[in-house]
Amino acid sequence: MSTNVEKLLVIQDRDRKISRLVREINELPARRKLIEAQLDAHKEALEQAEEVIRKKNLEQKELDAEVDKRKERIQKLRQQQFEVKNNDDYRALQRQIEEINKEIEEIEERELAVMEATEAASAVRNEKTRALKSEQAVVNEELDTFKQRAANVEKELIDLKTERSELVKDVDPEWLSRYDRVYKHHGDYALVTVEHNTCGGCHMKLPPQMAHDARKLDSMTSCMYCGRLLYFIP
Ligand SMILES: [Zn+2]
Incomplete structure (x- = not known):
């Protein structure tokens, strides 16, 4: 026959386990967030790279349009060259064409810089996509373990509470x-x-x-x- 102290010591042991489990359950959402946050840095870097690519593609299109506009003007000027009657007019048109061609060259240089920036951003995007994929696998594994633990904790808690409710029946x-x-x-x-x-x-x-x-x-x-x-x- 156990004494009340001995019976209560068993109950205290269960209560301490229950307290620990309740604490753990309360910390679960924060732990889950912490696991998922491991991807944040990669996701952010990836989004930044994609944003750069979007912007540079837009810039590229705008520059292409600028070049096209100038090529059309050159076409028109060449047409006019066929129609002029004297050499001076012809040369004046030729100078205009040359100036526009210079502009085109400048634009194409800017396009080159844009392309280089796009390539650099693409490299970052590819690297971050790879990093994210491998990190995702690690995180998924951690989340699986986490979910398993969360389920076990709930079950352990229920079992302990059931056991406790039986134990207390026997105490003064x-x-x-x-x-x-x-x-x-x-x-x-x-x-x-x-x-x-x-x-x-x-x-x-x-x-x-x-x-x-x-x-x-x-x-x-x-x-x-x-x-x-x-x-x-x-
Ligand atoms: Zn004391």
């Missing part, structure tokens, strides 16, 4: 309600040992009478400092 109700109150208040231990006349919870030196009372088998002495229930293992 007055003992149980005092134990529950103290455990709820402190959140770590309700029952603590007395060692060298010191409370095992708050580590304060107990008055001799209190230490003596705690030594009585299945007594219910509270520490005068922290209120935890004192017990003594002979």
Whole structure:
């Protein structure tokens, strides 16, 4: 036949496990976020590279249009050259054509720079796509483990609560309600040992009478400092 202290020590062990599991369950969403956040840096770099590519492609199109416009003008000027009657007019048109050709060359130089920037951004995009893919695999694995753990934690908690509800049936109700109150208040231990006349919870030196009372088998002495229930293992 176990004493109330022995029964409550078993309950305390379950309560401490329950507390740990509840803490873990509360931390699950933050842990999940932390796992998923590992991809953020890669995703951001990838988006930036894609944004650069989009912008550069647009710039390229605009420059292409500028070149086309000038080529059309040259075409018209050449047409006019066939129709002019004298050499001076012809040369004037030729100078215009040459100026426009110079403009085209300048635009094409800018296009070259745009293409180089696009290529650099493409390289970054490819690298980040690869990095993201391999990181995603790692994260997926971590998430699988995480989900498994989350499911186990829930189940363990249910099992412990069921076991506890059976265990408490066998404890003196007055003992149980005092134990529950103290455990709820402190959140770590309700029952603590007395060692060298010191409370095992708050580590304060107990008055001799209190230490003596705690030594009585299945007594219910509270520490005068922290209120935890004192017990003594002979
Ligand atoms: Zn104490």
